[in-house]
Amino acid sequence: YPPRVRAAVVTRFGQEPSARHAAILRPLVNDRSLDVQTALATMLAEWPLEFASPLLLELLAEGAGPAREAALASLGQHLGFTPLFPIHGPREERLAAVRELARLQGLPATLLAAPTANSAPITDPSSMNSGVIQGSSESGVWSVAEITAELTTILKLPQDSAERADRLEMLAKSLPASLPYLTEAVLKVPPAQFAPLAKELFAPHDEAVRLVLEMNPLDVAQRRQRAAALRQLAATRTLSRVSLKLLGDFMRQEQDQQVWQEVMWAIDRDTGGDAAVIAQLAIHHRWPDIRLAGCRYVLAHPGMDRGLWLAPVIEDTNRPVRLVAVRAAGACGNPQLIDGLPVGDGSRVGALRPLLLQSTDAELTETALVALCQLRDDQAIAELLRRSQHDNPRARLRAIELIRETGNPRFVEPLIEQAWTEHADNVTSEILRTLEALVPAEDQPKIGGTTPPTRQMKVEAWAQWQAEKKQGQPDKKSSRP
Incomplete structure (x- = not known):
């Protein structure tokens, strides 16, 4: 359920402070929505300390950064002063500080030492009427709407802000359960924001993303090593869409032949659009062996739209490139290549039919003949x-x-x-x-x-x-x- 439903749970049970309601609200300490966590921490300032203290201490230890700040402020209202606390310290340090704070201030911290029979996380808002909340928010999969809303908020925050880091940390906790939805959402963000988000969200969990991000434009030996590692990785698993999108963006400026060859080997079994974008770049590369690799990719993974990419290389000056391009054109099945694609000056490029009449290369003529028959000419x-x-x-x-x-x-x-x-x-x-x-x-x-x-x-x-x-x-x- 969306954050607004879970926030409504905070409001509903927050109106009646009790140990039972504290137990019901406890799962929201780890809610995947930063706003829900913060609402809980703020609401607890109005509760009696005996019921609020266990939740506030748990928020200080386990909550996200802004929720920890709100919990410390609420605890300060109860105590009459704001205690010293490592808000942005590591979890182990926060846990030790929570234990020390409870000891020094005599705070009740054991009321919710274990979940009660009525304590369970949220999935069904109708359970608000019965006082029992079902399902696990922490382990649940984020919805597309939640991820989109959270990313929209994150993109508006400064790169170095603590809130941005905390929200990214919350999103990262949803992996791998929310990986498909998170991937789709991140692939749609503005280009300038894509690489930073990939580094913060996916690199810790995705070796392919890490390898691409580590490619140094100024160190060709290092790029070759990373590209070779990608090829080896691709032999054992399918490269993620995020890593392929990063790789496609990076390869637009790559000129080293060895790096290109390694990358083309890495994607040679991937039929998806993200890999095909890299092949399209290869087809238009200045080095003929890279163009050849791009044409071979299209031959192995043909498609109507991919056939159009071949128009320039059907007339390539390099014979091996031209032969594979013509063969791939037939496999793609796009009849526009029979007479070629029109260009600005009124001429056409990539026409197969003239090869039957103009070519003195018997093998090229036969290859064009087969391709044209595949196109039903x-x-x-x-x-x-x-x-x-x-x-x-x-x-x-x-x-x-x-x-x-x-x-x-x-x-x-x-x-x-x-x-x-x-x-x-x-x-x-x-x-x-x-x-x-x-x-x-x-x-x-x-x-x-x-x-x-x-x-x-x-x-x-x-x-x-x-x-x-x-x-x-x-x-x-x-x-x-």
Whole structure:
């Protein structure tokens, strides 16, 4: 429940001081909301000391900084003076000071030494009517609204303020239970605030965040070491979104090839958008081996939008980069790359179709042909079918191999027809292998019998399968004579 509900609990039970109500309110000493803790500490100034003292002493020991300050002020009102206390000291020092303060002032500090039968933290506001509060605030997961509100407050505070440090400490206590919500909220903060928050909230718990934050722009050897450590870490676990966002921001200025290679190895299995941003930076890098790594990432993790990133490198001067870029363009499936993307001067960049006519590089032409067929380009499909009918069996064999690479089911029917008239056994075998690759296994014709079917039997089975598809009849198992 939101802080306002828990604050209402403070108001409700604060109106009637008693040992029982003190026990009910005790879990709020560790409430995840700094405002709730502070409201409790302030309210206790109005209670009799015998009931307020145990809660105030516990707030001094366990509460957040502002709540400790409010508790000390309330205790001062009861005593008539403000005692000396290490408000911002470590917990062990505060605990010792609480024990000494209770001894010197004769304060009752043992009333709530253990939770009573009626003492339990808050989850259900309806329990206010029964006087029993259920669930654990300290161990509960923060809601998105709570985290967003707390971050909004934190961002308004000076970087070096004690209240900011205390509120960050409170948020950090919610980890790891609140990690998904806290991650989403932190990723949306202004860029200037992102790195400081990542350092304060995530670095103590996330090795990847620590490694990225430790990368020194002035020490290339140190950056290489941290990048290598990231790669090793990524081999055992998925890098967090916060660490990848930090890494993406850092890599915008990185020029060292070894650092880049280590980083690209670190993200090579990550399909998420935060890792893809780093790959996009790599694609536009000045070093060809870094551009190559970026293209390989997109080839391994294609997407329609990622295909657009490839437009400049489809025309790259480095041949290996260009080959992988063209292959990745086909995998991404974005038809805009058939004719390329328009640029300001009226020309186009990243067009695949001209590669069929202008390139003297046979491997590049074949790669572009496959990519265009993957993009369902009619001209490329017609060209590949023409090649599959070449007079030279070796040329036909190569065309069938390229057809299999396309994964395009439009080739199924012409391949079945060609299998009937093909005279070269090796080409027929390649056609059958390609049909098995293009048609899902559960949809392929089944051939009965106890011995392996011959090549001719397979050709006949595919022909029957095609005829039944055209007639709209269910696929039937063919039986061997």
